[in-house]
Amino acid sequence: MNDSQSGSLLIEADPLDCPTTVLLIEDDPADARLIQEALAGAADSAFRVEWVTRLSDALKRLGDERFEVVLLDLTLPDGKGLEAFDQVLQAAPDSLILVLSGLTDEETARQAMAHGAHDYFSKGHVDAHWLPRALRYVMERKTAQGALACSEERFRAMNDASPLGIFVSNVEGSCIYTNAAYHAIAGLTLEQTLGTNWSSAIHPEDRERVLAEWRDAARGQAPFQTEFRFLQEDDSIVWTRVNSAAMLDGKKSFGRVQTVEDISGRKSAEFVLQAAEAALFEEKERAQVTLNSIGDAVLTTDLSGKVTYLNRVAEAMTGWFCTEALGRPISEIFTIVDGTTRQAAANPMLRAMADNETVGLDTDCVLVRRDGFESAIEDSAAPIHDRDGQVTGAVIVFRDVSKSRAMALEMAHLAQHDFLTSLPNRLLLTERFSHAIGMAQRHTKQVGLMFLDLDNFKHINDSLGHAVGDQLL
Structure with missing residues (x-):
């Protein structure tokens, strides 16, 4: 091929590899030949190089075909400097654009990097050993950056699809990221959450306590869990449970991540349960109707631990009809095991009656249904009192959290x-x-x-x- 002509050259090294398509835009035949020879000498790569000498020819070829790599000289007869680079970038936004610089235009090459060039090479350092390796390195770097961007986009999409609100703050306490679920729970837009305004939606009666707990935990890098209310613009209240943990770089914290769960349903159930207990002495039948209308499972026992009531959700989760379970020991109807050790877990109802206080179930508890089916659950148990304040039994409210627990495990898996x-x-x-x-x-x-x-x-x-x-x- 004559040095003054443009053309195409296929440089093969490995028949299993598809050649990398390269458009060389260089008006100096000697420089073009040097670059082509350097790529031809690559021992572990294959390149299909097409050489053009004018910017207009390059733009036409880029309109006809997609090239993986563009090598651009910034001193062409019909285009120079950043103006030429911008035209090539507009014509080939997905290509890897590398600028070829001489001794006098290295500063322009650096400016092209700021405009979007992936790298620049000095024509004085082109040889068969260095140039192919440098090209491969830049291509692999772009591929890695693309994969990272794709991974980050998928991770962000997963976060936005999560039913749990996610709120990330820096060490100063300013919000730097929130997902869609957090916006819905807090009743705030993305713009309203960023910075230090994230706490503005916390109910005024809860705000001082929550911020104090948050600051104490941040100083000691300790995780903490709390419950509070969000007061939305329409005056509706959303009960939330927040888990917060430090993000550590070695031993140094660089911020905190919080998961925010809407527990309004659970709180509503607790309030309904309290109202049902108060009305039980006068109108037991109406209390049962109320309990059957809520979404959480409810089970009650007498002082000896014998079952006295199950609502419909509890029937479905335990596998026992209320008529079958009446009078049976709670351990037979409500069988729970530790999800990790598979050992039998302590029944919270017995502890609630013994301590005369509301207690929660140990974490990672699994309910074993009558037919052997297992469900991860969360619950709270409370004593039942008579008119004189004496403990007469206990009530337990529980719900299936298998999906949220599985999501937490998946998040932990993705982190590692x-x-x-x-x-x-x-x-x-x-x-x-x-x-x-x-x-x-x-x-x-x-x-x-x-x-x-x-x-x-x-x-x-x-x-x-x-x-x-x-x-x-």
């Missing part, structure tokens, strides 16, 4: 595994490695770390697919 491949990430590796070292030190033993390198693993992924590659790993 790559979103795209589900492979353990560096955080999990560090945690497991630190644990192994600690165990070895505690038992005066040694611990080994094996690095495994698979030759030609890329060929397996390319020829047989990533699923086979994952099986091999």
